[in-house]
Amino acid sequence: MLLIDAIYINTGGGKILLDYLIEELEKTDKQIFYLLDKRIEKEKYVVKSTNVILYLKSGFFDRINFYKKNKKKFSKVFCFGNIPPPIKLKSDVLTYFQNINYISYSKKDFSLKNRFLFFLKRKILSLWKNNTDKWIVQSLYVQQKMIEKYGENKNKIEIIPFFKSIKKKKDINNLDKISNSFLYVSNAYSNKNHIRLIEAFCNFYDKYKIGKLTLTVSEKFNEIKKLIDSKIQQEYPIENLGYVSQDVLIKSYIQSEFVIFPSTSESFGLGLIEGIEFECKIISADLPYTYAVCEPSIVFNPLSIESIEKSFDLAIHNNVKNSILKTKNSISELISLLKS
Numbered sequence: 496m497l498l499i500d501a502i503y504i505n506t507g508g509g510k511i512l513l514d515y516l517i518e519e520l521e522k523t524d525k526q527i528f529y530l531l532d533k534r535i536e537k538e539k540y541v542v543k544s545t546n547v548i549l550y551l552k553s554g555f556f557d558r559i560n561f562y563k564k565n566k567k568k569f570s571k572v573f574c575f576g577n578i579p580p581p582i583k584l585k586s587d588v589l590t591y592f593q594n595i596n597y598i599s600y601s602k603k604d605f606s607l608k609n610r611f612l613f614f615l616k617r618k619i620l621s622l623w624k625n626n627t628d629k630w631i632v633q634s635l636y637v638q639q640k641m642i643e644k645y646g647e648n649k650n651k652i653e654i655i656p657f658f659k660s661i662k663k664k665k666d667i668n669n670l671d672k673i674s675n676s677f678l679y680v681s682n683a684y685s686n687k688n689h690i691r692l693i694e695a696f697c698n699f700y701d702k703y704k705i706g707k708l709t710l711t712v713s714e715k716f717n718e719i720k721k722l723i724d725s726k727i728q729q730e731y732p733i734e735n736l737g738y739v740s741q742d743v744l745i746k747s748y749i750q751s752e753f754v755i756f757p758s759t760s761e762s763f764g765l766g767l768i769e770g771i772e773f774e775c776k777i778i779s780a781d782l783p784y785t786y787a788v789c790e791p792s793i794v795f796n797p798l799s800i801e802s803i804e805k806s807f808d809l810a811i812h813n814n815v816k817n818s819i820l821k822t823k824n825s826i827s828e829l830i831s832l833l834k835s
Contacts, residue, residue, distance in 0.1 A: 503576035695803035
């Protein structure tokens with residue numbers, strides 16, 4: 496039996512990839528045990544009768560107890576959430592590493608509490624890294640950073656990017672791009688850099704009185720939402736969609752001329768891929784994660800409000816080149832690896 500350990504995944508890009516992985520695994524005849532985060536228990540995954548789902552609190556000791564009780568139960572284990580099993584298993588163990596903050600991050604973007612938590616998680620990863628036989632990562636950039644940070648052998652780290660395309664054949668066809676429209680699809684975690692982006696856009700708008708910025712910040716991020724609401728009250732052309740359905744998201748991509756992506760740390764940048772799929776021009780941070788997945792149209796320093804502001808200026812006053820996707824969806828390769 497295959498174990499999919501996704502106990503730490505409950506939101507964001509990781510959750511999107513988990514949903515896609517489960518969807519594809521359920522097309523196989525593999526017998527699977529899914530260990531999932533209790534916070535997503537209300538979501539009803541459709542699985543075959545031969546497969547099992549267990550929702551568990553994502554606590555340190557809860558996970559250890561699970562492995563101690565079930566260490567002989569699985570022939571293969573896939574840890575989908577950065578951290579290998581807490582004990583050494585006789586079964587074949589693969590670990591999907593997707594959080595670049597376990598390696599490096601901008602200290603300015605995280606509180607002292609969060610930096611301490613990252614320190615602890617790094618220590619745990621260092622202690623348990625020998626409990627996995629292979630790492631799976633999305634890009635060469637992440638592979639290189641893992642080698643630098645944790646001294647892993649290159650042959651132990653396999654690059655298998657995967658993502659679900661949301662561009663469908665029956666997309667809304669009667670919508671055109673809105674000139675000078677900018678879209679940022681992301682929740683407002685500290686590293687996602689919303690504050691600098693919003694200030695840069697407002698400074699840009701004060702100069703030219705042109706453009707629109709669309710965001711997707713949910714109610715969970717109260718501080719950023721208050722900032723957005725205050726800017727809207729000041730009559731800046733900012734729209735916050737909040738947490739939206741895929742259909743609304745697709746419509747936003749179709750109508751946006753540019754996708755802007757100011758994140759200060761990223762493992763893969765799913766929004767960059769989705770933007771290019773919908774023929775948006777990419778304006779992104781001048782950081783390795785951007786170049787790992789695409790050739791952007793414009794880049795900027797994500798730590799500089801002035802640099803972000805200048806990128807808005809360049810976008811509307813120049814004939815900006817199209818962006819090019821450099822990665823591909825290798826989900827079939829991952830599924831084959833898990834089935835073997």
